[in-house]
Amino acid sequence: MNSTLSQNPTAHAEIDDAGLRKTAQLLMPAKLTTEAVAGEEYNIYPVCKLGDNKIFNGYDALAGWVIKQKTVVIDGYAGILWDKVKTGLEQHIALKGFSINWVETTQYLKPEAEVDTLVKPFLGTADSVWGTKCTLNLHDLFQTEKLGAQQPNSEFEINIIIGTGASLANWQAPLIYIDMPKNELQFRMRAGAIKNLGSSEVDEPYLMYKRFYFVDWVLLNQHKKQLLDKITVLADGQWANNINWMFKTDFAEGLNKMSQSVIRVRPWFEPGAWGGQWIKEHIPGINKDVVNYAWSFELIVPENGLIFESDGNLLEASFDFLMFNNQQQVLGKHAERFGDEFPIRFDFLDTFDGGNLSIQCHPSLKYIQDVFGENITQDETYYILDCKEDANVYLGFQDNIDPDEFQAALIKSQNESTEVQIEDFVQVHQAKKHDLFLIPNGTIHSAGANNLVLEISATPYIFTFKMYDWLRLDLEGNPRPINIDHAFNNLNFECKGQKVKEEYISIPTVIEQTTDHTLVHLPTHPNHFYDIHRIEFTAETRVDTNDCCHIMMLVEGQKVLIETADGSRHVFAYAETFVIPAAAKWYKLTNLGKTPAKVIKAFLK
Template sequence: MIWRDSAQPLLPEHAATHSPDTYNRYPAHPLGNGRIQTGYTSLANWIVQHRVVVIDGYAGIFWDKICTSLKPELARMGVNVRWHNIQCCLKDSRQIQDLVAPFIGNEGDVWGTKTSLHITDFFDEEKIATVLPEGPYDLHIIYGSGAALAHPTAPVIYLDLPKNELQYRMRAGTITNFGSSVAGGSAEMYKRFYFVDWVVLNNYKQTLQQRIRIMADTQWPDHIAWAYNHDLQEGISRLAHNTFRVRPWFEAGAWGGQWLKTHINGINTEEINYAWSFEMIVPENGVLFESDGCLMEIPFEWLMYAQHTAILGNHANIFQYQFPIRFDFLDTFDGGNLSIQCHPTLEYIRAHFGETFTQDETYYIMDCKAGATVYLGFREGIDPGTFKTKLENSRDLGIPVEITDFVQQHTADKHTLFLIPNGTVHSAGADNLVLEISATPYIFTFKMYDWLRPGLDGKPRAINIDHAFHNLDFSRQGKAVKKQLVAAPRVIDNGENYQLVHLPTHAAHFYDVHRLEFSGSVDITTNGLCLVMMLVEGDAVTVTTVNGYTTTYCYAETFVIPAAAASCRITSRNAAPVKLIKAFLKSSHPVYNQIAST
């Protein structure tokens, strides 16, 4: 049976030797000796020290596998166990479908709306009240997503799963949405996960923080890694006061290219292409810890729940548990153009999709071939009605559109930053490696024209002309485009071995971008801001925080210096010249009051 659908390998159970000279796909942070346990025997040994234990967890967990792995261990110890499956207390799947329907729209809709439901809405309270740890048993185990609702004081083991592995299981049809009885199509399941399940279960996670005694990583089919929550909290605090990197993951796409294949050490080169590298899209990335060579991954939200103030500093009260900046790669080397697209305005994304802030983007050209281009802004004097008619005829009749009759095409040069505030028509052309520096929302792309090509599944990708035309800003045209939407670099500080270059973002962007160009060492301070960084030219840099925490980051690796790190020294390998991108939140912005009040 195929239990996951992906060309990407599973996370190794144990850390392998990695060359410090190359990009690391599995960046693991040391947790200390003896802090990560493995296997069901060790977990069972802890469980039997209690009379009642709750095993709660996220969507996508193979609960049958967890039970069948623990049962023989407990039986070997001669423990008489009663198992209580909290799934029996869920409302009927038809009732649940009615509950979630307002948030996921009709089948075939691309997007839904962030739910206002809570986990208790999915359960029958009277049934939960019948889950009583009584009778002639040595041990009662209440298990399943939501299990802690059935007992207010029992210690909790929380099982989690990285979002990429959840999606691989989703594609294979081996899991269901929360409260559903059967798996659906991947697109519908993802929409339900994004707008309902992840919202509900993430909110529920927060309520369990003080009760969780053990956290476990369940991404392997026959293996489990776990740690005591107090040890993880120490590790999380250490990262939040020093520096860290999330685990990246990679996806193929209709327009995907070949750059990542040739530059990322150990990546699966049999994949058809790589369109994306999720460098730091934190709703979907995890953080790796290592102890005695054993690896364990936790979803990034746990860092925010525990240490959002240390991580975000001056902006913690505004964004709370949301990490506001994302980094990802768009690889079109020897690939194709992205779709002609735009993203929703703040008002539109709030009204239609329930997000608190919108998908304002920038494209930083990390690498490109000669002749590569970026599509950005409209040509002077275009007629919106004619443009829309052409797009609709293409969608309905398969007629090609001469896009450059309407949209400007700009030469892509290395280290140029193109600005894409919401409502701006844009696309990355072929033969680029784009570092996309953006606000965190990441699925709200209104495609208007996709070059008449199918997706990797052979089917046309969704075209959303009406959504786009409710958001397009047609004033971004003509000569104003280059002036307003291409950052004009300006040196704002310099010294003997460095210069600090400001790449100004648009007024609509609530984040800004600097490029630090230096050789040898430089000292930087956070000034109460969270810094998201990437080495965009050079081999490697070493970051040493004021706390003495030292980490080496290689070319193309994204890393974070949290606000609480205060200051650090960055040293280039062999004192060679390097360029380092730094993205950070602007000190003030009109949108902050709206975000904070949501």
């Protein structure tokens, strides 16, 4: 998968009238006015239904609750528009005649120069796409003694401490936590509407993203985890002048419910330099007025959210909450190994009528741990969901590969903007629907034009070392970063010749067959910690989880019904990703389409 999406901003992106979002993507509605019929077509707003009176809308309702408490803590994620939250509450509280003592945490951050010094070791070099995962704690960025000294003032009727890190003041009061979807955070970042923690200035988007990814998000995820049992109210901060909120007890009940039945995250979509037209043509509800779509974040859980619904009101919360609260139910026998880090991702790479991805590779496990501070590395596979007849995949080296000659050609291309005859060095393989190409770390690869790739991979998703990018610019006319040195520290030059076809292109094997059911094994590489099955059936079939999480997608057919042991029933359409947690115990798949169904199942070995 290609590097950080923030380097490929949305084509035709415009800053909205309020100057808060730079994107062509639609803002999720706070309330569903019309709901897609589940399973009839791909749904961009999949919800977990909580029943009536569980999610509440508006600052007026939240202010009424705050008044009853008299003293509250309002903490939250990066990207929250705290001034708007304060205004939204203040106007409703003031209307009722109450005096308010506001304590704002931004006043108690350490001086900016001191914060910059603290985080600098984790940001790599100025020209690098990557940093290293931060090992600080959120309180390291604050003047904790001064913040702790700001306690409720009895001269006021209402006391509110507000802002990221508010809980660090240790008020003995109910906690409101405001969460923020990562896609909306990045749209605000690109518009210059928000800043990094402790920063007073807006920086270039790719630098802000790097700081968010390696520092801010790490600190705030850790902080969120520590607050899990202290939260009284959870709120969604993605709307500038509105808010949806719910009580933590109802939220936890929703998490518990999905951790034993079915999980589907909210997908989101981004254009890119090589992007195509398949997503635009096949997925309803997204903005079609963009040049292309390159990615769909189907299940890249560090940046996906879960949507809850009650009375039509929607509330999105990060996937992290589910793993913090229910990792054992989700991962079963693999929870001890991976903890609260969900290990598998699904995403689409769309090159239909688009271009080739860059020629690239990913870091070895030791390299990503030593250099970037990650726990697992970017081991990938390409499952061809759809393609044209001329589609291909670049994978592995030619048998006569000379590493020095290849490196020299790449460096010359970078320095002199000259074309590289890639096929002199890298093999090209025809792509067909349902093929699976194996891309363990260090493997040279690229998806060619006219593919819709379902990328089934380990979760890390930004560590792509591009060696050659076909001399093109990104959507804003800027060169895309090339990382030849990183690549050559990781390339596996033994992946060459006939070995590529024998070991890096999966050979399907039927391992179970009945009159209505065929189970196909699509073996992954020995270096992959996950494996892949395809379940093919005409009517219905039953599958045991065996205390293992299953990540699934309908890759052929119209729609399927999923029934789990707890009685839950969900219908999913073609190309929708869904997760069956280990605690579901078993599930039944029923084909609701008119043609045979094929469902991919990825699972941990």
